Amino acid sequence: MVAREAVPPFANSAVDGYALRAADTASVPVTLAVVGSTMAGSYLDRAVGTGEAVRIMTGAPLPPGADAVCMVEWTTTSANGALVTLGRSARPGESIRHAGEDVVAGQEVFPSGTVLTPACLGVLAGIGETTVLAVPRPRVGVLSTGDELYDGPGPLPRGAIRDSNRLALLATVGQSGFDALDLGLVRDDERALRAALLDGAARCDALMTSGGVSVGDRDVVKAVLEELSGGSMRWMQVAVRPAKPFAFGEIGPGAVPVFGLPGNPVSAMVSFELYARPALRKMAGHEVLGRPQVLAVADEALARRSDGKLHLVRVVARYAPDGLVHVRSAGGQGSHQLHAMALANALALLPDGAGVTRGDTVHAMLLDPGTAMPLDPSLPDALDTLGAGPASRASGGAP
Secondary structure (H helix, E strand, C coil), rough: CCCCCCCCCCCCCCCCCEEEEHHHHHCEEEEEEEEEEEECCCCCCCCCCCCEEEECCCCCCCCCCCCCCCHHHHHHCCCCCCCCCCCCCCCCCCCCCCCCEECCCCCCCCCCCCCCHHHHHHHHHHCCCCCCCCCCCCCEEEEECCCCCCCCCCCCCCEEEECCHHHHHHHHHHHCEEEEEEEEEECCCCCHHHHHHHHHHHHEEEEEECCCCCCCHHHHHHHHHHCCCCCCCEEECCCCCCCCCHHHHHHEECCEEEEEECHHHHHHHHHHHHHHHHHHHHCCCCCCCCCCEEEEECCEEEECCCCCCEEEEEEEEEECCCCCCCEECCCCCCCCHHHHHHCCCCEEECCCCCCCCCCEEEEEEECCCCCEECCCCCCHHHHHHHCCCCCCCCCCCCC
């Protein structure tokens, strides 16, 4: 995006005061004749001559002949407003916003690939641009599959579990900046699942399923996706825990990508973070695809067993007075324990081995950097408030 005009478009006052010639204030105190006034949105054609001043408001165009503005706080005005006395000298250019000081006409204000933040939109409005060529937010259809799932607040039928994945994934998709479309809960019926997927492919830029991708799962999801993808669906076992099972392929005439996430709630959310979210950000035109990662201090031991996988431990991250990020476990680490995932704002990345001991450093992926608030013993801890047990505090570092 190239600016077609300057910002500001003209020299204007940065303060309420008096526009004058700086040379007239070389010796103070000095009294000048007030020959006019100008407000923001108006323009005064009269030039400021030697020994003269113009009353000016913030944002008002600088009158001809003036090369400085003296703040009203440094002046005294006569009873009739005809004279103003200055108690200090003004320098040339003082309190003036010069034309093009922010943006120059012909300047590239944003290169291709810029994320349009609120400030960017303000800049575009400031240069008169009301239409820009941008990558739209991908629309992501989310559906759950499984006869065991129950949707709604009523009493659970025997053997059923509530469908938490769909709502959590819809919210995560929206929080990540994409448009989420609820495709509902589909039973283990090939015809119904085929219809739901084709309907979603016709309305969405990407699809996300939950369940039916693990080894040993019933063949309904696999059979339908294999058929709709023309046999190109990929079924993976990734060396991570949680989020080991994962599937990916494309279906429909538009080759709409499908992310097959596991059915366990935590595995589904971690799979989204590791695989689906970066891909969707790529679709949306982003250049930074992953979450930020930091080197953190473990405030307690984060144990694990050696199994050849990378473990992603749900942790609570806090910025500490020592300038480092500190982490501790958010609770239960089972792939079905969604409550701990809800309390976590980061994932500690534990390579294969025995884990880390208290005080060790560990790489952490920040899921929500804004919640990594400073450690302050005088403030209640979020986990304590929610009943997750006493919080571990950093033992070292600056007071």
